[in-house]
Amino acid sequence: MKTAIATNVIDSDLTAIGIMDFDGLQKTVAAAYDAFPKNFFHTFAVKANALVEVLRVLREYGMGAEVASPGELLIAKNAGFLNQDIIFDSPAKTLHxxxxxxxxxxxxxxxxxxxxxxxxxLMQEHPNTKSVIGFRINPQIGGGAISSTSTATATSKFGYPLADANNRQELINIYRQRPWLTSLHTHSGSQGCALELMAKGIEVITELAEEINNNIGSQQVVRIDIGGGLPVNFASEDVTPSFADYAQILKKNVPLLFTNKYQVKTEFGRAIAAKNGVIITRVEYTKNSGGRHIATTHAGAQIFTRTAFLPKSWPIRVTGFSAEGIEKTADTCEVVTTDVAGPCCFAGDLICVGKQLPKLVPNDYVMAHDTGGYYFSNHFDYNSLPRVGVFSVSGDDENLNFSCIRKADSFEDVANKM
Structure with missing residues (x-):
């Protein structure tokens, strides 16, 4: 914070800013590759952080791109991803x-x-395509603790429901009749899902791949896409579970994936980006209401959308800093029960509620931790932020380097930078 203020990345005009740690991103990607054998190729879920400069460095660090919309595809291309390193996963793909x-x-x-x-x-129009094509499978194994992000329930909107009626045999027949179907995909986990549940879904499609290949008499299915969804620990700085934890459970439950028989692709998003980004917002006003200290900031539901609308499922940690960038602690400030509020005109626009925090005053700053994924790159009302900046940071604690990723005053400026 002190360095950011000293270099005018943060000043008195700041309303909200996102900062990405590129060194941290590089270490996280390396941890993913170190945890799995060489037949695994990791793609990044672009929806988790759709900033071109962030994607560009992830590509440089060795990742591919998983996209779920035409806009995300355009952003991935602008970031320099090669076509063969992109997977398009939208459940609502148009013919175009x-x-x-x-x-x-x-x-x-x-x-x-x-x-x-x-x-x-389309395969008749383009019989020589090199696209790797397969089905997204819903293994229907159940959901996790957050229903809105559970993708493998019996009635999930995603994928081909494998356990319904005679679907399994029908799918085997579909693959037998279409040799260009060479992949299977599932995304059985997300935040709130246990690793064992995720592994179970992957075990189901791996067994299906074996059954299809055995039925055909040759290895037609050569790729298994196991999706992403590795949960993130938002309660502390600890990285749990780790990629190594996940790999260990997968190797125990689905050892075939570790034998080099199949190319395995992942689609990690939150697990790559979340802990490598923070949001900082300025406190504009404070007041007391009903015995509660309320600090009004410029970052609320328009940035912390999930936290504002589903606070029990998506709590985030916050830290207060003085206007000079000095962290506020219980040793230096009175601790009071605090709501940190955003600027939107509805009662639920809160970053945190009833937290014991060192007392915030106007022109202080609030840092929201673990927000590098699904937060500052996806706010739904850009024009509500009169000034937005997104910066990368690298180097050690005493020699931090900031570089601008995005700094704009209008939607048109943002569009021109994409």
Whole structure:
């Protein structure tokens, strides 16, 4: 904070800013590759942080890109990802989306039988495509602690429901009749899901891949895409679970993935980005109401969308700093019960509620930790922030270097930088 203030990255005009730690990103990507064997290739879920400069360094660190919309595909291309390193996963692909992917050798995961019909037509138009094409499978193994992010329930909107009716045999027949189907995909976990549950979903599709190949009599399915969804610990700085923890459970439950028989792809997002970014916002006003100290800032539901609308599922840690960038602690300030509020005009626009924090005053700063994924790159009302900046930071504690990723005053400026 002191360095950011001294270099005018943060000044008295600041409303909200996001800072990404590029050194931390590099270490996190390295940890992912170190945890898995060489037949694993890791892609980054672009929706987790759709900033071109962040994606560009992730590409340089060796990651591919998983995209779920045409906009994300455009951003990934602007960040320099090669077509063969991109996977398009949207459950609502238009015919144009599918044609773009197949024509340009971008891999896709088919969500349903109606989409399969479209893909078949396009395969006749582009029989020499190098797109790796497969089905997204819903293993229907159940959900985790957060229902809104559970993707493997019996009624999930995602993927081909494997356990319904005669779907398993129908899918085997589909693959037997279409040799261009060479992949299987599932995304069975996310925040709130136990690693064992995620591994179970991956075990299901690995067994399915073996069954398809055995039925055909050769290895037609050569890629297994195990999705992402590794949970993040938002309660402290500790990185738990780690990629190594996940790899150990996968190796125990699905050892075939570690034998080099299949190419395995991942789609980590939050686990890559979250702990490598923070949001800092300025306290504009404070007051007391009903015995509660309320600090009004410029970062609320328009940035911390999930936290504002689902605070029990998505709590975040906050730290207060003085206007000079000095951390406020119980040794230096009175600790009071505090709500940190955002600028939006509804009662639920709160970053945290009833927290014991060193007392905040106007022109202090609040830092929200672990917000490098699904926060500052996805706020829904950009024009509500009169000044937004996103910076990268690298170096050790005494020699920090800041570089601008994005700093703009209007939506048009942002669009021109994409």
């Amino acid at each position: 989306d599918l044609r773009t992917c197949i024509k340009n050798d971008i891999s896709i995961n088919i969500d349903n039988l109606q989409e399969l019909t479209r893909v078949e037509q």
